Amino acid sequence: MRIIMSDNATTLNPPHTILALLQHLQLAQPHAQIAVLHFTDDEAAIGLARKGVPVHIEPFPELTLTQLLATCFAGPGTTALQLEQAIEVVEDALMPARLDLRQFQVFASGPQAGRLMQWIKDVTGNDNHALSIENLETVFNIYADATVGASSTAKAAGSASGPSPLDDKSLGAYLLLLRECLHHLHVSQIQLLCD
Numbered sequence: 001m002r003i004i005m006s007d008n009a010t011t012l013n014p015p016h017t018i019l020a021l022l023q024h025l026q027l028a029q030p031h032a033q034i035a036v037l038h039f040t041d042d043e044a045a046i047g048l049a050r051k052g053v054p055v056h057i058e059p060f061p062e063l064t065l066t067q068l069l070a071t072c073f074a075g076p077g078t079t080a081l082q083l084e085q086a087i088e089v090v091e092d093a094l095m096p097a098r099l100d101l102r103q104f105q106v107f108a109s110g111p112q113a114g115r116l117m118q119w120i121k122d123v124t125g126n127d128n129h130a131l132s133i134e135n136l137e138t139v140f141n142i143y144a145d146a147t148v149g150a151s152s153t154a155k156a157a158g159s160a161s162g163p164s165p166l167d168d169k170s171l172g173a174y175l176l177l178l179r180e181c182l183h184h185l186h187v188s189q190i191q192l193l194c195d
Helices: 016-028 065-072 080-097 112-124 133-147 151-157 169-184
Strands: 034-039 044-050 053-059 105-109 130-132 189-192
Touching (some): 016 034, 016 053, 034 169, 065 080, 080 133, 080 169, 105 169, 112 169, 112 189, 169 189
Parallel strands (some): 034 105, 105 189
Antiparallel strands (some): 044 053
């Protein structure tokens, strides 16, 4: 498989998980163009498949959850300044890739996808795994407002059935990554792939 990087073309072994996801999703929907946003502690990549074949995997090593947390979310709590810094880091990584996912069915994977879906359900009552840009922007604003101490928002952001992005920086970073992908990769909806 040829993997095209932003700066040059090279042959790589793509992360096994994203390749398997692309193949599985493409088998289920052979005529669709599929994109997978894959963010974990140790992997960050966006994979594309067309006509049953994975055609492009763009790695983003600076956007693994571990790297993003170390770079932008050090220390206790999350501040507005940390969120702004994280947004800039994600934008700086995504923009040079020039990926346009308008024609793709977009899925988000990784261990945080199910946890994010549960938090969104707790906060909004929405248990739909498909998130529009408006839905994701609404929940991101709840999270962002709560990080700066908006009391009514902070109460809404708490989760009765599990951790919220306020308690779990990894979940907050995952939410931020999805939001920025929606904004900068021309995505109108993301389907969360939950375990």
